[in-house]
Amino acid sequence: xxxxxxxxxxxxxxxxxxxxTTLRTRLIFWGAGKLPSTTxxxxxxxxxxxxxxxxxxxxxFPHLGPEQPKEDLQYCYMLFFSNFNGSWDQYVDSFSSTIxxxxxxxxxxxxxxxxxxxxxPFHRYITWNQIWTDNYYNAYPMASTNDVKSAQKVRQxxxxxxxxxxxxxxxxxxxxxxxxxxxxxxxxxQMGLNPVVSLSASAVDxxxxxxxxxxx
Amino acid sequence: xxxxxxxxxxxxxxxxxxxxxxxRFGFPxxxxxxxxxxxxxxxxxxxxxxxxxxxTGVRWTDPASIPSAATNIAFxxxxxxxxxxxxxxLHGFSDEFSMGMKARRDIVGDTGPNHPRHWDPVWHNESxxxxxxxxxxxxxxxxxxxxxxxxxxxxxxxxxCPGVVQLSGQRGGGSxxxxxxxxxxxxxxxxxxxxxxxxxxxxxxxxxxxxxFKGCGADPMEVIGEDKPVKxxxxxxxxxxxxxxxxxxxxxxxxxxxxxEAPGPPLFSRNGTYLVxxxxxxxxxxxxxxxxxxxxxxxxxxxxxxxxxxxxWRNGAxxxxxxxxxxxxRYIAELSALQLKVWAGQASPAEQARYQELALQLVALDYGxxxxxxxxxxxxxxxxxxxxxxxxxxxxxxFADDPGALSNRRRVLxxxxxxxxxxxxxxxDGDHGIVIMIVNADLSRQFEFVQQQWITFGNDFKLANxxxxxxxxxxxxxxxxxxxxxxx
Numbered sequence: 001x002x003x004x005x006x007x008x009x010x011x012x013x014x015x016x017x018x019x020x021t022t023l024r025t026r027l028i029f030w031g032a033g034k035l036p037s038t039t040x041x042x043x044x045x046x047x048x049x050x051x052x053x054x055x056x057x058x059x060x061f062p063h064l065g066p067e068q069p070k071e072d073l074q075y076c077y078m079l080f081f082s083n084f085n086g087s088w089d090q091y092v093d094s095f096s097s098t099i100x101x102x103x104x105x106x107x108x109x110x111x112x113x114x115x116x117x118x119x120x121p122f123h124r125y126i127t128w129n130q131i132w133t134d135n136y137y138n139a140y141p142m143a144s145t146n147d148v149k150s151a152q153k154v155r156q157x158x159x160x161x162x163x164x165x166x167x168x169x170x171x172x173x174x175x176x177x178x179x180x181x182x183x184x185x186x187x188x189x190q191m192g193l194n195p196v197v198s199l200s201a202s203a204v205d206x207x208x209x210x211x212x213x214x215x216x
Numbered sequence: 217x218x219x220x221x222x223x224x225x226x227x228x229x230x231x232x233x234x235x236x237x238x239x240r241f242g243f244p245x246x247x248x249x250x251x252x253x254x255x256x257x258x259x260x261x262x263x264x265x266x267x268x269x270x271x272t273g274v275r276w277t278d279p280a281s282i283p284s285a286a287t288n289i290a291f292x293x294x295x296x297x298x299x300x301x302x303x304x305x306l307h308g309f310s311d312e313f314s315m316g317m318k319a320r321r322d323i324v325g326d327t328g329p330n331h332p333r334h335w336d337p338v339w340h341n342e343s344x345x346x347x348x349x350x351x352x353x354x355x356x357x358x359x360x361x362x363x364x365x366x367x368x369x370x371x372x373x374x375x376x377c378p379g380v381v382q383l384s385g386q387r388g389g390g391s392x393x394x395x396x397x398x399x400x401x402x403x404x405x406x407x408x409x410x411x412x413x414x415x416x417x418x419x420x421x422x423x424x425x426x427x428x429f430k431g432c433g434a435d436p437m438e439v440i441g442e443d444k445p446v447k448x449x450x451x452x453x454x455x456x457x458x459x460x461x462x463x464x465x466x467x468x469x470x471x472x473x474x475x476x477e478a479p480g481p482p483l484f485s486r487n488g489t490y491l492v493x494x495x496x497x498x499x500x501x502x503x504x505x506x507x508x509x510x511x512x513x514x515x516x517x518x519x520x521x522x523x524x525x526x527x528x529w530r531n532g533a534x535x536x537x538x539x540x541x542x543x544x545x546r547y548i549a550e551l552s553a554l555q556l557k558v559w560a561g562q563a564s565p566a567e568q569a570r571y572q573e574l575a576l577q578l579v580a581l582d583y584g585x586x587x588x589x590x591x592x593x594x595x596x597x598x599x600x601x602x603x604x605x606x607x608x609x610x611x612x613x614x615f616a617d618d619p620g621a622l623s624n625r626r627r628v629l630x631x632x633x634x635x636x637x638x639x640x641x642x643x644x645d646g647d648h649g650i651v652i653m654i655v656n657a658d659l660s661r662q663f664e665f666v667q668q669q670w671i672t673f674g675n676d677f678k679l680a681n682x683x684x685x686x687x688x689x690x691x692x693x694x695x696x697x698x699x700x701x702x703x704x
């Protein structure tokens with residue numbers, strides 16, 4: 001079990017809210033979807049792969065069969081799901097520093113929501129309601145979302161370049177190549193391992209590594 | 217909830233090293249002395265004895281009020297334990313502090329050539345019964361004589377406290393066993409008289425910018441470019457606001473309107489803070505030879521390449537404002553000529569006004585007009601460690617009310633001086649570098665974050681794993697060359 005895979009961290013937070021509050025929250029979600037400028041701050045946070053808010057009604061929770069006890073849920077629930085690069089603290093602090101109003105309007109009157117500032121109660125609220133990740137897989141453990149975006153841009157530009165220079169003269173090729181390098185200069189950095197963001201996580205990694213190698 | 221009283225700091229109870237960058241007050245020489253406490257009673261007696269010598273943060277209103285030497289003191293977690301501080305208080309310290317920097321080496325990137333086994337011998341042999349560093353005493357002074365006098369005064373306390381032991385084992389001057397770490401500003405070359413800041417061994421003007429915080433007592437004009445950017449023209453007072461004192465000192469509200477987490481009772485920790493002590497060796501030979509070799513192929517030559525590394529020309533001019541060497545040299549020549557006149561008291565009112573205008577240009581920038589990093593690269597040292605508004609990546613509507621939203625809570629105070637002399641700058645192996653002390657109220661959110669995410673990593677700047685070209689840990693290859701990478 002780990003919330004961390006490579007450079008990515010998975011966060012699930014489920015918070016209860018009252019029926020009436022869901023109506024307002026749905027309206028806020030709808031407005032945010034219609035007005036992308038309201039989520040500009042969120043989009044600028046390049047450490048986030050994506051963030052998604054979903055409202056679940058009691059009947060939306062799966063009931064897999066008669067052997068599963070029925071639950072008597074009193075509230076609706078808001079599921080927040082996000083993947084990001086960096087540490088838990090970096091992520092939560094970035095959110096509350098950059099879009100405090102946005103967070104407060106999304107969570108509004110969810111039960112015991114503390115507001116995103118001050119930060120310590122907000123940390124406690126998220127920690128209390130976070131559901132730890134059981135299985136988490138990352139196809140590109142050494143890549144952050146910025147790295148993936150850069151790689152996609154480099155690939156597409158190279159394909160276009162190869163096409164457009166197929167019949168270029170050497171001078172023209174050189175000119176276009178220099179232009180290509182200039183346009184890609186922010187996308188050519190070197191990928192590597194994630195820094196150690198948690199000594200506990202790195203200790204687990206070392207232990208698992210030893211176990212795999214058969215070292216006691 | 218904060219009150220107006222929270223904006224007034226009890227400067228008489230805050231150490232001077234927190235509030236003042238001593239080099240700005242004509243203190244070019246320092247000694248950093250380490251002690252171990254064997255007997256708690258003697259440790260406490262030593263602390264009582266040194267207390268009258270401790271320099272406070274009270275503002276020096278005129279030159280006559282500036283002492284000839286300043287003394288400050290810091291304790292490690294184990295040091296406090298050996299002073300018999302109550303467990304209830306000790307438990308209130310953060311893990312980062314109680315573990316110590318050695319144990320946090322994987323977090324802060326002290327691996328490979330930076331591994332603690334390469335640190336000065338005084339940091340070796342640490343075990344529960346062996347040598348431990350418990351106390352750091354810093355002495356800053358106007359000259360060697362003043363520092364020596366204060367040093368003797370402090371050592372005299374040990375006669376009465378044999379249970380406190382001065383630790384030798386600091387490296388310098390060809391010895392591995394110095395009783396203290398000497399440090400001193402590098403005297404400017406004649407042609408560099410009046411240049412801003414002091415020099416460090418790579419030849420950069422350093423210490424130009426410092427964090428301005430609420431209640432620090434400095435000239436309010438110094439907030440420009442030295443603090444958190446707000447809505448407004450970054451060249452004026454409207455573009456900046458002081459950072460909350462609680463980011464740097466316990467007992468005051470921070471940027472999130474909270475009091476920083478600190479050990480109780482409040483009287484124990486209020487007006488205190490965390491200080492990080494690091495001694496960074498500088499590989500002057502490798503640096504210069506790299507600049508020579510690569511500068512020959514780089515447009516603008518080695519000086520332009522050196523400027524791209526730091527985000528400032530070696531003469532101190534910021535690259536984002538002065539993109540060519542010619543403009544930087546012209547600017548610094550005018551600024552330093554006026555600086556000399558101001559120091560000599562010979563500047564006319566018009567010259568003084570012009571001097572103020574030019575001095576502001578050293579720091580009054582927010583990268584808003586260099587969003588693509590065409591002038592100052594995203595990965596340049598000064599843009600990394602103090603990104604100002606740069607993390608908006610030119611998107612001025614993002615975090616519009618708080619352009620420094622992603623950097624305001626990472627601010628720290630930098631203190632310290634260069635050590636050693638690079639008399640043979642063509643070599644790496646002399647004793648020369650920088651002693652840097654970093655002051656902050658949250659080691660994890662501030663020092664460790666900057667050290668890890670901004671110095672030894674690059675994702676926040678969209679630079680993957682690229683590191684800071686200067687203090688980054690670039691490792692060494694088999695031929696002893698560093699293996700860093702930077703896109704300029």
